[in-house]
């Protein structure tokens with residue numbers, strides 16, 4: 076693809092990627108990733124290499140610089156096999172933002188404030204220009220692909236985003252509370268209830284009444300986003316209370 080006009084003037088560079096096709100629906104999700112490579116330049120090179128078959132609309136560097144690789148009107152290839160709220164073509168429904176960070180494989184680091192400020196400004200720009208994207212549809216890659224993906228991970232500053240009006244988030248309940256705890260191998264109605272709540276919020280999980288591997292993966296993804304102090308895939312009282320608070324404060328669907 077040849078150079079195109081950026082969708083926003085906070086974009087500093089347009090670096091076109093050939094990896095895109097047509098959307099099948101209008102985007103109503105913002106999907107956040109980390110790049111998970113040693114450098115941002117290597118990550119950008121991969122997003123624009125035709126043989127990689129991956130791309131994203133934006134990449135945000137550690138210093139806050141933003142490059143755009145695919146126009147928002149087109150379908151970038153960043154989500155892979157994924158699902159949210161029953162939809163499985165998340166690439167068609169989303170705008171993808173890669174946030175430069177080495178990730179768990181190469182020395183997962185804190186996200187610098189300059190970078191987070193740029194991510195917030197970019198999300199605001201998207202939401203202002205495109206019309207409302209419901210806060211509970213600003214998601215992590217791990218939310219839509221919990222068994223495959225960890226990004227952007229438990230260091231991602233969802234709280235700061237939420238303080239700036241981006242995303243749906245609640246303060247996590249404290250660790251080490253007494254009460255019901257559900258873990259791998261457990262069976263029964265309490266597990267079904269947990270699965271129903273996660274599924275109702277959007278996670279791609281079946282209600283089996285069995286705390287299986289898929290359930291552990293979804294609980295882990297939930298913790299990376301909403302209960303970042305301990306990531307262990309166990310639905311302890313803190314995790315369950317946080318989930319309940321999240322469901323209860325969910326924004327009403329806009330008509």
Ligand SMILES: [Zn+2]
Pocket residue numbers: 107108109153216224226
């Ligand atoms: Zn990702």
